Amino acid sequence: MDATESTWNRLIEHETETALLGSIQSLLAWDERTGMPPKAADHRAEQISFLAGKIHARRTSPEIGEWLDELATSSMVADPHSDRGATIVQLKRDYDKHRKIPQRLVEELSRAEVLGQQAWVEARKASDYERFQPYLETNLRLRREQAEAVGYGKSPYDALIDDYEPGETADNLRRVLGGLRSALVPLISELGEAPAPPSDACLQGYFPVDRQQKIGKRAAKLIGFDFSRGRLDETAHPFCTEAGPHDHRILTRYNVNFFSQAFYGTLHEAGHGIYDQGLRPDQYGLPPGTFASLGIHESQSRLWENMVGRSRAFWEFLFDETRQLFPDSLSSVSLDHFHAAVNVVRPSLIRVEADEATYNLHIILRFELEEALVTGALAVADLPDAWNAKYEEYLGVTPPDHGDGVLQDVHWSAALFGYFPTYALGNLYAAHFFQSAEQELGDLSEQFRRGEFAPLRKWLTENIHRHGRCYSPAQLLERISGETLSHEPLLNYLQGKLRPLYGL
């Protein structure tokens, strides 16, 4: 074996063991959020922070830097999108970035995230922004420091979003999200003025939990979530995680008086799970076996939740079964009525409860605000007024207090800036991908109507999942569609579906 080959082997062994530790940590976190006894919390925190420490030390150990420097000049990176090439390029990218952040800043950030979240919980409860303000100032100051340490092109915000959406920039987001906003605001106000808007009252009846579990599991299986490699459980704040290459766990929350919460929550998390299950097990924990970005991950959940799960064809297949399970609430509801109900658009205050269309405006205004905070164009003290003004301008609603306004999300308290846009990017990518899939696979509605979701799932796996992190989000999109990111596919999809449902 030559020297480069043996360095490669050392690197892979190291990374595989780090991934093994990571998968153990994931299981501990999953258990914490499903059925852990309440008094076990302290010991669980010790277990998780012990593993986090080991993982951090492994990720930043100087020997990896030496291995990567050696490999980066070898013939292995001739094709940076090949398994070996992408592994070296992506690991070196992460490593170099992390090494630029001083250890002191890493520690200050960890501390600030914990303190910020604690302060946020209290401030939100009391609707007291001023109590939270100093923590937000600290978080911003530390992240700005991080941006300076790491370096950036035009805006310090670019350095932050890069952690979640490699290669994305504030300029590009302003272009695409701005375009989307300019078209969405009038569309939503047009729907709001429709003479005969659909009603979603039928979704707010009585839906026994065991039957919700049944139809949720049925739908997740139908769209391709593999239960021999996964499970579905209940939790307070739904998510999707994995504890190994064949161990994918999705979680949902049931509301006995509202059908959509668990059903679409399950489809959403199943979409995430299907992406993870489509990653290559033989590359587990390595860049070719890792998701491309948060935006691409979100595109998979949104595509199954909305473009599939809120389509008429989907319900043509599944509505009879669903109606039979919930005779109390649905026996006199028609397919058309139900399909319109799950697509009702209604501007509201709370992001996590928003419908498919208005959701994007919740995200766009957060992006605009946080970018201004990071660059300093907006002072932290002025955030609540700016927040309320934008809610009024984009959605026509005004928060009654800061708890349901500027304090509603955990992200900023945890020093996450640049994370919000990935939610909207998910919708944008999903619309691009769905359009390309239709072009290649023919009429998808025809397939959904027959309960056939495998062709779409396989197409997504072949075109997206299997590539892991070998391409950037923009490169993935270009390979699939030949296009650059645009708001048009999403806008066309929303208009095409919603206008007829609203009789416009």
Added chain:
Amino acid sequence: MDATESTWNRLIEHETETALLGSIQSLLAWDERTGMPPKAADHRAEQISFLAGKIHARRTSPEIGEWLDELATSSMVADPHSDRGATIVQLKRDYDKHRKIPQRLVEELSRAEVLGQQAWVEARKASDYERFQPYLETNLRLRREQAEAVGYGKSPYDALIDDYEPGETADNLRRVLGGLRSALVPLISELGEAPAPPSDACLQGYFPVDRQQKIGKRAAKLIGFDFSRGRLDETAHPFCTEAGPHDHRILTRYNVNFFSQAFYGTLHEAGHGIYDQGLRPDQYGLPPGTFASLGIHESQSRLWENMVGRSRAFWEFLFDETRQLFPDSLSSVSLDHFHAAVNVVRPSLIRVEADEATYNLHIILRFELEEALVTGALAVADLPDAWNAKYEEYLGVTPPDHGDGVLQDVHWSAALFGYFPTYALGNLYAAHFFQSAEQELGDLSEQFRRGEFAPLRKWLTENIHRHGRCYSPAQLLERISGETLSHEPLLNYLQGKLRPLYGL
């Protein structure tokens, strides 16, 4: 700080971290046996064996040996039963023993355990003892080698049982278990000839699982299992485990047509759980916070399952509730009838299904056989005949095939020799302890009748749980009762309960 104090701190830090890893490993194993997706098994094995390797390396690292040598000559061991004294003495005992076993033998044993269990699964399915025989021979040879390496007093069997029941010997077991056998065989045959034996047909009706869960959880809580520090789940092969000082998990299995399986299974595991919950959290993972022996652990499960859970007073409190939950099967059953039903004695072939009285004979014959195997007095080829002869002699039953005979237990295939006696020791200790508790606490039946189980639980915690491994099982018994182990308390208890129920 003086040098000894600083060595002590290093030792405790080391052991605490090892315990943290052990608690993570436990959670992985718990998850594997509750809801892990089937295809996740290979990765789970990797996770567990990775941690097992780390733990093993930590337990046998030479620096601990040096620390323990230093501490063992310090004033800290002046009282070997104090927290520090016991910690040093017990850790040194384990360390010295482990260091005597050559690494090659450790590895051969791990391999033999896996291969043995795989062969056993197949051999049992096919009722084919000869297929299993070579693996049993290997397991015995390796354990004999271990006994020679570790050293022993009179019998190589002593070196093996010491792993599970510190200080126990084959001679002592022969004395006590022999005494029990001589008295039990005639008692059981006397019960078998009783003119009007009780019937347990009422336990074999229809018992919906959700209601079994309800009454099982109710009973576990009643006897003192703390659900804020634990949980109850379902599994194929019930057990009790912990993933931290405040995280105790018990598991049971439901049979919709047999009440006793899950109910007594739950009480049994809750008894184990109560012991673990009674250990001192501040000594987690250290000898003062670790259970004394498998026999003492089993004494706690058996005491709650049998001496409490099969007592008339227990059912005087809980029968009405139980009957209301299962009207189909129990509405016309009287308390006396039900109490007799849960105490029916019936010689049978399968250990894990045996009643409270005959169970001991299943264990005694296994002890006699495995001791003879270890010393070489019995050839492996002759084991099936010896097995069948003893079943005929002690229980009056003959296995129809080896699958339900000599191949019924996993233990020998996993190279566990000296483990079986701890099940009978549990019953023997339980009878001693229950007798002492009654002497100190007054009429326990009177308390049970009122649903008061806390005084007994607290007595057990004070007298047994809180001492962890600071005393050997024999020392614990001596401190509590002034007695040495005898078969008489158990025999008196069984006779006193069973004779009247059988009209003798």
